Amino acid sequence: MENTQDGTLGDWFKITVPYGIKYDKTWLMNSIQSHCSVPFTPVDFHYVKHLAQFFVQDASAASALKDVSYKICDEQNQKIPIFVNTSAVPYSVCNKLEPEKMEQLKLTISKRYDVSQKALDLHKIRFDPDLLGHGIIIVLNRRNCMTAILEIIKKNFPELLSLNLCKNKLYKLDCVSEITQVAPRVNILNLSKNELKSACELDKIKGLKLEELWLKGNPLCDTFPDQPTYISVIRKCFPNLLRLDGEDLPPPTVIDIVDMDIIKPCKESYKGPETLKNLVSQFLLQYYLIYDSEDRRSLLSAYHEEACFSLTVLFNSEDPALSSLCEYLKDNRNMKKVKDPDLRVQLLKRTNHDIVSTLCVLPKTQHDLNSYVIDLCVHTEMMLCFSVSGVFKEVEGNSQGPVYAFTRTFILSSGSDSSLCIVNDILTVGNAGTKEIQTAFSIPVPTPTFGSLPTLSTEQQEMVQAFSTQSGISLQWSQK
The missing domain is CATH 3.10.450.50 (Nuclear Transport Factor 2; Chain: A,)
Known part of the structure; x- marks a missing residue:
C-alpha cells in the first residue's frame, strides 16, 4: 500500500496497554522502548478510561511491539500485556494544523512568552484575537491543538519554567501529559478555573517536579473533606510542592522514628x-x-x-x-x-x-x-x-x-x-x-501519673529508664 505524509488505513497501528492509567508515562514508554527490538516513534500517547494508548506508523515496529507483551513487569511483579491493532490515522495527525496556521500560532505564542521569566501565558488561548482574526480556534482538549502547541514549545521554548493554562475548560490532562517530556523543567503550573473533576488527572503530569501549582476553580477542589486532605493528596503527586493556589504550604510532617521490637518481632x-x-x-x-x-x-x-x-x-x-x-x-x-x-x-x-x-x-x-x-x-x-x-x-x-x-x-x-x-x-x-x-x-x-505510682529503688528506676529508652514508651507507662 502506498504511503503518504499522513498515512492511510493499514499504515497505522494502535498500541493499547490495559490498565495503563496505573503507570507513569515516562516509565511505561521507556520500559517498552527498552524491550522492543525495533526503534519506534510513539504518536499521540494518551490515557482513555483505564487504558494507555499510542500509535505507530511502522509495520515492523508494530510486529516487534507484539513480542513485548507480557515481557515487562511492574513494581508488583505483574506482567504487563500490550495489544496491537491496525488503526485509522490518529486524530492529531489527520487534523494537523496547516503550515500557515502553525506559523500564526507560533507568532501568537511568542507574544505570550516572557523571556526573562521563561514563562508562557496561555490563559484563554481560544479567545486570542490574533488567532480568531485568522479563523484559528485552539481548543486545548483537542489532541491536535495541544500537539501543535507542544511542538512549538519543544522547538522554541524548551527551557520553559512556568506555564499558565488557566481558563481553558480543560476537563482532562491526557493532551497536557506530553509536557513532561517536551518541557521537563516546568516547575510552576497554573490549571485554575478549568473543568478538572478528579485529582486522578494529576497523575498524568506527576513527572513534573512542580514547586507551585494552581488548581482553585476546578470541581476537583470540592471533592476533599478538608484542606489538610487536599494538600496531602496533591503532595503525593508533587512531593516538591511549596505553594498551592497561591498559598505557602506547611512543611511536610516529620515524625521521629522509634524502633519497637515488640511490635516487629522476628x-x-x-x-x-x-x-x-x-x-x-x-x-x-x-x-x-x-x-x-x-x-x-x-x-x-x-x-x-x-x-x-x-x-x-x-x-x-x-x-x-x-x-x-x-x-x-x-x-x-x-x-x-x-x-x-x-x-x-x-x-x-x-x-x-x-x-x-x-x-x-x-x-x-x-x-x-x-x-x-x-x-x-x-x-x-x-x-x-x-x-x-x-x-x-x-x-x-x-x-x-x-x-x-x-x-x-x-x-x-x-x-x-x-x-x-x-x-x-x-x-x-x-x-x-x-x-x-x-x-x-x-x-x-491505674492512671499513669507519677503521683499514683509506688516509690522505686535505684535499681528499679534504672530498669524503667532502660526500658523506656529501648521501647520508646514514656517513663510513666514504662513504670506501669
Whole structure:
C-alpha cells in the first residue's frame, strides 16, 4: 500500500496497554522502548478510561511491539500485556494544523512568552484575537491543538519554567501529559478555573517536579473533606510542592522514628498457638499503651512505609448520639455513605507518615484492655492477620467522654529484615451497647501519673529508664 505524509488505513497501528492509567508515562514508554527490538516513534500517547494508548506508523515496529507483551513487569511483579491493532490515522495527525496556521500560532505564542521569566501565558488561548482574526480556534482538549502547541514549545521554548493554562475548560490532562517530556523543567503550573473533576488527572503530569501549582476553580477542589486532605493528596503527586493556589504550604510532617521490637518481632519467633497468642497480646499491649499516651508518633516504626489505613464509622442516621462521633466522621470511609470513588481514594491513608499523622489528630483515648475480644484470622511465616474488638472512651484533660465500641483489623507482614510490621489497618468505631457501657472499665486501670505510682529503688528506676529508652514508651507507662 502506498504511503503518504499522513498515512492511510493499514499504515497505522494502535498500541493499547490495559490498565495503563496505573503507570507513569515516562516509565511505561521507556520500559517498552527498552524491550522492543525495533526503534519506534510513539504518536499521540494518551490515557482513555483505564487504558494507555499510542500509535505507530511502522509495520515492523508494530510486529516487534507484539513480542513485548507480557515481557515487562511492574513494581508488583505483574506482567504487563500490550495489544496491537491496525488503526485509522490518529486524530492529531489527520487534523494537523496547516503550515500557515502553525506559523500564526507560533507568532501568537511568542507574544505570550516572557523571556526573562521563561514563562508562557496561555490563559484563554481560544479567545486570542490574533488567532480568531485568522479563523484559528485552539481548543486545548483537542489532541491536535495541544500537539501543535507542544511542538512549538519543544522547538522554541524548551527551557520553559512556568506555564499558565488557566481558563481553558480543560476537563482532562491526557493532551497536557506530553509536557513532561517536551518541557521537563516546568516547575510552576497554573490549571485554575478549568473543568478538572478528579485529582486522578494529576497523575498524568506527576513527572513534573512542580514547586507551585494552581488548581482553585476546578470541581476537583470540592471533592476533599478538608484542606489538610487536599494538600496531602496533591503532595503525593508533587512531593516538591511549596505553594498551592497561591498559598505557602506547611512543611511536610516529620515524625521521629522509634524502633519497637515488640511490635516487629522476628518471624521465626511465633511458631505454635501459645506463642502466637502471646505475640498478639504483646502487640496489642504495646500498641495501645502508645496509642493512649500523649504522643502517638512513636507508632511510626510499627507501620510499613507503604501501609494503608482506613476508618469507618458505623452509621445510623436516626441515632441521636451519632453527633458525638463527629471527630471521626470527617475521615469516615463507610462505602454505604461515601459514593464518590475519588473521595474513597482520598480517605484511604497511605504511607506510615500519613497514617500516623491521621492518628495523631484523632481524640485522645483510653482503651479498656479487659474488654478485648481477639480473633486470629490467618497466620503464616510471612503474614499475621487478626482483629480485636472492645471499648474505649475519649479523654480530654481530667474529663472522661462517652464509651464507644471499636473493631480493628491488623495485617502484619514480614519485611526485608525478617521482622513484622503493619501493612494494613482497618478501624471501625461506633456507639457501644448498653451492656458494654455497664461493664466497661469495671476493672480499674491505674492512671499513669507519677503521683499514683509506688516509690522505686535505684535499681528499679534504672530498669524503667532502660526500658523506656529501648521501647520508646514514656517513663510513666514504662513504670506501669
